[in-house]
Amino acid sequence: MNKLEEELKEIENKLGDPKFVSDYKRVAEASRRYAEIQRMLERKDDTGSKYDEVIVEIRAGTGGEEAALFSATLLEMYKHYAANQGWQYHLIDSNLTPLGGYKHLTFELYGKDILKKIQYESGVHRVQRVPETEKSGRVHTSTATVAVLPKAKETDLEIKPDDIEISFYRSGGPGGQNVNKVSTAVRLTHKPSGLVVSSQEERSQAANKEKALGILRTKLFDIEKQKREKDITEKRRSQIGGAERSEKIRTYNFPQDRITDHRIKKSWGNISKILEGNLEPIIEALISNINLPETR
Numbered sequence: 001m002n003k004l005e006e007e008l009k010e011i012e013n014k015l016g017d018p019k020f021v022s023d024y025k026r027v028a029e030a031s032r033r034y035a036e037i038q039r040m041l042e043r044k045d046d047t048g049s050k051y052d053e054v055i056v057e058i059r060a061g062t063g064g065e066e067a068a069l070f071s072a073t074l075l076e077m078y079k080h081y082a083a084n085q086g087w088q089y090h091l092i093d094s095n096l097t098p099l100g101g102y103k104h105l106t107f108e109l110y111g112k113d114i115l116k117k118i119q120y121e122s123g124v125h126r127v128q129r130v131p132e133t134e135k136s137g138r139v140h141t142s143t144a145t146v147a148v149l150p151k152a153k154e155t156d157l158e159i160k161p162d163d164i165e166i167s168f169y170r171s172g173g174p175g176g177q178n179v180n181k182v183s184t185a186v187r188l189t190h191k192p193s194g195l196v197v198s199s200q201e202e203r204s205q206a207a208n209k210e211k212a213l214g215i216l217r218t219k220l221f222d223i224e225k226q227k228r229e230k231d232i233t234e235k236r237r238s239q240i241g242g243a244e245r246s247e248k249i250r251t252y253n254f255p256q257d258r259i260t261d262h263r264i265k266k267s268w269g270n271i272s273k274i275l276e277g278n279l280e281p282i283i284e285a286l287i288s289n290i291n292l293p294e295t296r
Helices: 004-017 022-042 064-086 114-121 206-229 228-241 271-274 280-288
Strands: 052-060 088-097 104-112 123-129 140-150 164-169 183-192 195-199 246-252 258-261 266-269
Touching: 004 022, 052 064, 052 114, 052 195, 052 206, 064 114, 064 123, 064 271, 088 123, 088 206, 104 114, 114 140, 114 266, 114 280, 140 206, 164 206, 164 228, 183 206, 195 206, 258 271, 258 280, 266 280
Parallel strands: 123 246
Antiparallel strands: 052 104, 052 140, 088 104, 123 140, 164 183, 183 195, 246 258, 258 266
8 A cells, every 4th residue: 555655646746747747648647547546545444454466377278379369268257357346457468369369468456355256266277169260160178277376575575686687678469569669578587496477568667677576576485385385285185186276177168158167066157247257156156165275
């Protein structure tokens, strides 16, 4: 909340600068962000507690272009669900394909009870449907992997500057076309671990670097956390199984108009309605199942 209040003051100062307000596009963007921050601050509860900040990654798995298109389908589902919940959504990085799919993408969610609601979305999502490019009408099976990670704070993990290699590049559009004339996108390589993260959706190198650092810190913190909890995790897996990120957790069967969550062996009809963001029945069923492990 303190960071949001500081950003609000910065925007107020910019809007009071004659040079800044002469640029209509910058003013429109700043005004939009100003209103967004005000809404977030207004939603702060009476206890003043911090809200959840979550990083979500979606990666196309098996299935080529259809897997990339399915990743786009999942993104739209989560965007609609976030809007229904009153959460803030912000795209950080993406690799868009010529047909409008995503090889991979990363976005942030900010709001109340996010982890409680979507902590069980981590895992392999499978789709069975006839691709738009399929002329014979044959059903294809494709997958996409979702990872939900609580965003790490600066105090959670220190990243040494010497451990990071920074490179800048132009933000890319469909088919690899460069849509920006300035190299504002940032790629960070963490030399000790080999992790590579990037951010290209912000308008400046500094903002993209900050976003990329947030992703890197979150991933490193998650790795450290899993190391610390290895014994507990192994014991939990041996007792319940079926909820690891590497395992198939859900199938979206379009020909049968059915979504099945394999961890709780339950199905729902009307796929189109669920993909429009009506995930609540599935979310509530997962939350109420006490045998599922948490990803925190």
